Amino acid sequence: MPERDGYIPGVPCWVDTPQPDPEAALPFYSAVFGWEFEDMMPEGSEGKYFIGRLRGGDVAAVGSIPDGAPATAMWNTYIWVASADETATQARDAGGTVVVEPFDVMDAGRMAVLTDLEGAAFCVWQAKDHRGARVVNEHGSLNFNGLATRDPKGAEAFYGAVFGWKTLALPAGVMWTLPGYGDHLEERTPGLRKQQAEMGGPEGFIDVVATINPIADDDSRTPAHWSVTFGVDDAETAATKARQLGGTVVAGPFDAPWARLAVITDPQGATFIASQFVPENKDLTA
Structure with a gap:
């Protein structure tokens, strides 16, 4: 893994x-x-x-x-x-x-x-000693981070200046990319670029580091924020367990590009997204 x-x-x-x-x-x-x-x-x-x-x-x-x-x-x-x-x-x-x-x-x-x-x-x-998440992109681990924003252009200027990020428009939505990140991943995992292409992954996806999630114009309650998505084997199971343990299923599970998602709030109020990888959903659009 x-x-x-x-x-x-x-x-x-x-x-x-x-x-x-x-x-x-x-x-x-x-x-x-x-x-x-x-x-x-x-x-x-x-x-x-x-x-x-x-x-x-x-x-x-x-x-x-x-x-x-x-x-x-x-x-x-x-x-x-x-x-x-x-x-x-x-x-x-x-x-x-x-x-x-x-x-x-x-x-x-x-x-x-x-x-x-x-x-x-x-x-x-x-x-220094702490090297970040060691396990990623599997059940129970970090899968994605996303910026919810009302000002994508302003965000593009800010994050571009601070981190060198670019934007990439894909059928699944607009993504943040870091030029050269794909080369780093390919060096760590030879063949990854080919593997993504064979699965139908869009060109440029290997450079993606985060998502951009525009806040709807009629949504005055949601502040700009960063969200966290964890991978799960089954979104329904994750939602059911969360509910049984005192959490709240805010939305879903629902189908999305490449995934089935549930938005969950834990018993003390922290919200996260549970994402089940569903390749059959690759042609869905955001």
């Missing part, structure tokens, strides 16, 4: 969810995704940071809400960078906001919390 040891700058690499009661969240995610957890905080620490693993590989984390942060459960997207300090400066220069200045996370890495022009928050990660 897909396993990673680090990323290149500009690629989403990690996700975590701050929760009002992180320990209470563990049974939910263990049941839905099969994660096994380990608290990474030093003994005696007030806060918790439980890393979830599959087959011993880091997948995501459940932690305490940091002091001063809104007391709201959510899923955070982290983007790999060479320098958290330089990226924070670039984001500020591009019109974004540095919500939390760069700081060291023990020996794990260095990070900052930023927002784009519309206020969508994301984190940047300069890795």
